[in-house]
Structure formats: C-alpha cells, structure tokens
Amino acid sequence: MAGDTTKTLSNDVLWGGGRSPFSISYGKMMMWFFLVSDALTFSGLLTAYGFVRHSTTEAWPIGEEVFRALPFTNGSFPLIYVALMTAILIFSSVTMVLAVEAGHRMDKGGVIKWLFATVLGGAFFVGSQAWEWSHFIHGGGGYITTTQGDKYWVHNDEHDTHDPTAHDSFHLVKAVEGHYLKGVEGAEHLDRNASLAIWNDRVSYVDGANMRRNEYGPPQYANFFFFITGFHGFHVFSGVIINLIVLIMVVRGVFHRRGHYEMVEKAGLYWHFVDLVWVFVFTFFYLL
Amino acid sequence: MLVRDDVIEYSLDAHHSEEEGRKIRRKIWLVTLLLSVVTTVEVTLGAYWKDWFDHSAWNTIKWTYVMLTLVKATYIVMSFMHLGDERRNIRAIILVPYALFILYLVFIAIWESQYIHWLWETYL
Numbered sequence: 001m002a003g004d005t006t007k008t009l010s011n012d013v014l015w016g017g018g019r020s021p022f023s024i025s026y027g028k029m030m031m032w033f034f035l036v037s038d039a040l041t042f043s044g045l046l047t048a049y050g051f052v053r054h055s056t057t058e059a060w061p062i063g064e065e066v067f068r069a070l071p072f073t074n075g076s077f078p079l080i081y082v083a084l085m086t087a088i089l090i091f092s093s094v095t096m097v098l099a100v101e102a103g104h105r106m107d108k109g110g111v112i113k114w115l116f117a118t119v120l121g122g123a124f125f126v127g128s129q130a131w132e133w134s135h136f137i138h139g140g141g142g143y144i145t146t147t148q149g150d151k152y153w154v155h156n157d158e159h160d161t162h163d164p165t166a167h168d169s170f171h172l173v174k175a176v177e178g179h180y181l182k183g184v185e186g187a188e189h190l191d192r193n194a195s196l197a198i199w200n201d202r203v204s205y206v207d208g209a210n211m212r213r214n215e216y217g218p219p220q221y222a223n224f225f226f227f228i229t230g231f232h233g234f235h236v237f238s239g240v241i242i243n244l245i246v247l248i249m250v251v252r253g254v255f256h257r258r259g260h261y262e263m264v265e266k267a268g269l270y271w272h273f274v275d276l277v278w279v280f281v282f283t284f285f286y287l288l
Numbered sequence: 289m290l291v292r293d294d295v296i297e298y299s300l301d302a303h304h305s306e307e308e309g310r311k312i313r314r315k316i317w318l319v320t321l322l323l324s325v326v327t328t329v330e331v332t333l334g335a336y337w338k339d340w341f342d343h344s345a346w347n348t349i350k351w352t353y354v355m356l357t358l359v360k361a362t363y364i365v366m367s368f369m370h371l372g373d374e375r376r377n378i379r380a381i382i383l384v385p386y387a388l389f390i391l392y393l394v395f396i397a398i399w400e401s402q403y404i405h406w407l408w409e410t411y412l
Contacts, residue, residue: 094317105305272368
C-alpha cells in the first residue's frame, strides 16, 4: 500500500520522539489492542471447548451429523447451511475491504455501495444464525430411554414436542451403539404398536436442546454451542450496527469533510475480526 | 478539510491513486478466490471424507483442517486487515504477545485434558 508505512525512515526519527514509531493513528492502534483482547477471549472459549471435548469420556457429537438441515427442505445436507453462512460472512468481509479501498481514493459513492453490501451481508448472517439456533433448540424428534437402559430415537413426519404419539407416522428406531444421531443405515425401525408399548415404558424423553440436556450429546456440547456461537453472533450484530452508523455518517459526508475515511477502516478492522473468529469457530465447532 | 498542525495525521498516509487502487482491488479478489476455494475444500472434505477415506485418515484430516484454517486466518489478518502493510513494530506488538499466550494456553489445556480423560476413565 502507498504511504508512510512503506517509506524508509531512520530509527532516530521513529523512536527518538516527534512521531509514532508505529506510523499509525491513535484510533487504529486502540482498535488493534481491543481486537487482541477480544481474540484472547475467543481463543479462551475455544480452548475451553477443546479441553472439555478431550477430557470427556462420552461420545462427542459430530458436526456433519448434527448440522445437516436446510431451510425449506427435508433432506440431509451435511454442513451445507453452515458453509453458506461462512460464504456470506467472507463475502461481506470482501465488500468491507473494498469499501476501505474506495475510502483511500476518497470515492464516496464507492464507500456507500460497498458498505451497504457489507451491512446487508451481516444482517443475512445474523438471520441465518437465528434459524440455526431455532433448529438446534427444536431438534429432530429427540430420543427416549427405557427402564432397561435402552435408547430409542423418536421418528415423526410432523415434529410435535407436546405429544409425539399423536401422529400416525410416530414410531421408534433403536439407537445404534456409538452413533449419536438418528437415521443411521441398517437401524431397526419398530412398528407403531411396539413403539407405543416402549414409549409408555420410557424413563426420560430428550427433545432438542437446552442448557441442561440435548439430544445430540453431552450437555456441555449445547452449552458451548450456545455460548460460543452466541458470543460471536452478538459481535456480528454489534458489527452490523456499527457499520450502519458509519454508513449513515458516510452518506452525510462527515468523513469527506474530514479529509479521510479512516473511520471506515476502523469499523472494517472490527468487521474482519468477526469474520476471522468465524473461520476458527467453523473449524473447531463444525468440522473437527 | 480539517488539518491540525500540532499532530501528525497518519490517516492520510493510506491514501492511494486510482491506478494503485486497481492493483489493490485485484489482490483483494485473488485473496477472495483463495478463501472460497479453501472453504469449499473444507466443507467437501467434512461432508464426504467418510466415503473416500478409511477411518484411520481422521488424524491427517484433522490437522489438514487446522492448517487450512491458519492459512485463511493469515490471509484475513495480513491482507484484509492490512496488518501486512503496517510497520514491523506494530505487527510485532499485535501478534507476538497473542501468539505466546495462546500457544501456551492451547498446549497446557490439551495436555491437562488428556490427564483428566485418563482420570475419569480409570476412576469413574
């Protein structure tokens, strides 16, 4: 990039006073310091997740088995929805960096165009995450355990949390050892009458997810899912708000009068950081 | 335009011409392409690796994921966040303390978790 950062300056000038040894404005540097502290927080959360996952003796759910639903469809699409969310976030990061570039040329129209696209992308991401949370919480029918200690998956064409047996399609599927999710090939499907007999003999019925228990795996799994994606989602949400405020200021010509668009750059740093965190959440939560 | 003469306005250093802008935009799109390709590889591998590889391949795949993630992170930080364009001093004070702390944290957490795992397996 053009400018002071590529210029060769003697060390006397850099550290001897008179100018910043970092050749960076106060605001940008403080944004970087904040991002380092925020990065430490997220790293701490993900490391805690890794610690619990490694230390637990229970089977841990697998991303491509838990996250396989798409809106408006019934089929199995492992990881496709979360890949879509990732794509949206990466592309909103691209539009942000293009807005910053336009700002460096004092191109007000360009900044408005790309910043608007960024806000739109961010809003889409938050919406997608709301859908995914809803799907995660409601679950796919859940399972029951019996007095014999057996585990059966509840199958139903229509998902009904109050009384799953009310529908004709209700039946149970014996859980396959070592598999955390239903729909395993070769699993034994019981007929309706046998299913009802076992249903009445149930000890517990776990459907969907909450902070205490979930149908996917150990309770900590859902707890970490809610906390980490929730904390990230809150960052995305606040990022959208910040970008929106900056966009309004750009439209009103505040930065053009100021002579530079550094505010877009600072908001951009925060926005890229949100994308950066998602790259890690995506890997450690959904892929590994 | 407001210019104060008692402070150095570093913000103006980042300004560039139309022609430089074209070059920068080209680089942005190249990085975008790279990030998209890496993500596509990751998702495809995650969804279908069991059909393609033996169960024993998981360890290799796991480390491939970690490596690809670090590649993506490097490009986001260095290119999108322009840390690669900043002076070496600022790059160092951002990356070095973070790296030192987190490498240690990850090491100690993984190490201790294996012990806790062994403990629960043995005594629970």
